[in-house]
Amino acid sequence: MRTISRTAIGAALVAALTALTLPTASAGPLAPRTEKASTAPGGAQADNSSGDPVLSGDGKVLAFQSYASNLVAGDTPGTEDVFVRPAPGAPLQRVAVPGATTSSAALSRDGRFLAFSSRSETLTYGVHVRDVRTARTERLAPALGDAYAVSSGRSALSANGRYVAFGADATDATPAAADDGPRVYLYDRTTGKTERISHSPDDADGARGCFVGSVSDDGSKIVYQDSYTNGPRGDDWGDVFVHDRTTGKTVQADATHNGAEADKASIEPRLSGDGSTVVFNSYATNLVPGTDPNRGWNPFVYDLRSKELTRIDAPVPTDITTASSLSGDGSKVLYSRSGSSAGQWVRDLRSGRDTLATPGLDGSPQGVGSSALSADASTVAFSGYDDGTFVAGDTNGEPDVFVRRLR
Secondary structure (H helix, E strand, O other): OOOOOOHHHHHHHHHHHHOOOHHHHHOOOOOOOOEEEOOOHHHHEEOOEHHHHHHHHOOEEEEEEEEEOOOOOOOOOOOOEEEEEEOOOOOOOOEEOOOOOEEEEOOOOOOOOOEEEEEOOOOOEEEEEEEEOOEEEEEEOOHHHHHOEEEOOOOOOOOOOOOOEEEEOOOOOOHHHHHHOEEEEEOOOOOOOOEOOOOOOOOOOOOOEEEEEEEEEOOOEEEEEEEEOOOOOOOOOEEEEEEEOOOEEEOOOOOOOOOOOOOOOOOEEEEEOOOOOEEEEEEEEOOOOOOOOOOOOOOEEOOOOOOOOEEEEOOOOOOOOEEEEEOOOEEEEEEEEHHHHHHHEEEEEOOOOOOOOEEOOOOOOOOOOEEEEOOOOOEEEEEOOOOOOOOOOOOOOEEEEEEEEEE
């Protein structure tokens, strides 16, 4: 990000010396604050859009994708790349693959490993893992059955980066009888073994495909979305499943309370790091007892231990709500609201208390684009068009990536 000037160094020394003269008891938690992270060297503004941020478990390592060409020296204008910031205040690093664009970043909880997708000019896709400390990038070469091949899209990592969940598509060589749409696989970077995770239900009506949600810290559980690949068939065109590699069992997280078929789709699942909790978004109105006040999108939280399913409503129950992230212990959810309180909020599932995660400079709630919550719930990263709403002096007219420390 910004190069530190002599003036800044001098100011920092003065601040440090002043702090040494203060009593220890005066130290306390830092106030919540927002910074712009998609910034070029010297503090220059990005010349193109940035978005889709992800965070390490402690919120200190950040990755996102951007079309900007001036975030690092030598970048090619008009191409999409993944960028990683190894620590707060550290310079951005471009994550490049020769002859390809990069996207769909995912970080391990410890922040050391970054998974991402590449797409070559010949539309060949790859999944890679980068060691953030050494900048060494490894292209995975998983052995897939039925002539499936790695596809673009989201991947996910276990806490230490050993396990990588990724998507794969059928190819022209795939036998017709084996083509059941996109699949989810898990690759073990230690043993080199690949395991198929997703299987569409035997009673599935028509072609379906499965897509990566996330992986538990130890790699034993994977949540994924199962959807029709050729468009909705009726209103229930998406479901959420969790596969437990230890037991070999797969459970449906969006099952209704009375065993009836869901009347609408469920999508975008996320699994807590401890493997106890799933959050997903659903348009269904009959997953839990009672009337759905907004008859629209809501996040639902499924407890894999108690088998309890809970809907998250906004304080104004008719507002539309959707979730994007879940804390590592499953106790907090980052979700968005519509209406007068539009913005991103962190819901404490134990107390029911909401904390505004995306305030403007004036403290009012602000709507944003994509967002992510760190596993320890200390930090939120989000993208948004900014005209000085979140930080002063932002005038580039492009979506940027912001990081807010909540505590």
